[in-house]
Amino acid sequence: MKKQIALVLALFIFLLNTKAQDNTAFEKGTVVATIGYGFPDLYRSTLKVAYNTYKSSTVRGFGPLILKGDYGIYKFNWGHTVGAGIVLGYNSTTIKFDYNHYNNVQGKYIDYTETDIYRTITVGARGSYHFYTKEKFDCYASIGLGFNVNSAVQSTDNPDGANINVSKRSGVYKSFTVGIRYYFTKNFGVYSELGWDMSAPIQGGFALKF
Secondary structure (H helix, E strand, O other), rough: OOOHHHHHHHHHHHHHHHHHHHHOOOOOOEEEEEEEEEEHHHHHHHHHHHHHOOOEEEEEEEEEEEEEEEEEEEEOOOOOOEEEEEEEEEEEEEEEEEEEEEEOOOOOEEEEEEEEEEEEEEEEEEEEEEEOOOOOOEEEEEEEEEEEEEEEEEEEEOOOOOEEEEEEEEEEEEEEEEEEEEEEOOOOOEEEEEEEEEEEEEEEEEEEEE
């Protein structure tokens, strides 16, 4: 009798484990798309300090806005899954400040205003290692590598100043993060990552699973 009870319990546990594995949040063949926002932007914070020496300055911006795709490509015997995908990002910072410059025509110093706009478009590849997955939870570590397309626009109301518009491929994109996803339904959830990604140590947003 005891052996029969033990056999039934073992079978029950096996069925539970099998069900849990069949309903894990990420495994081979799973596709997840995320859209998130990073904060604080450390690059923008550095610019605020740098331009603080001007008597009047504002630093504002949008981003980083980060879109990611993650596809399960291999599942180990111990249950962990490796994923691969892409990263697309956008970040924009606008700096407006006043400065004093000598006007040769009027023969005196005059206050002028300059506006600098910096934009970055990021394109990269990404690998992920999912080390803990349940039906609603997905914990993972990821690395990313790619490139940034940076552009800069400078404009001023100073007649002696220069208006510049520069766009070029410059800079290597690198990211190292640890993240977690939680799904409210089978296909929709939220996510958060800590580490370094597009000049932001924290990011969070929404996840859509297919």
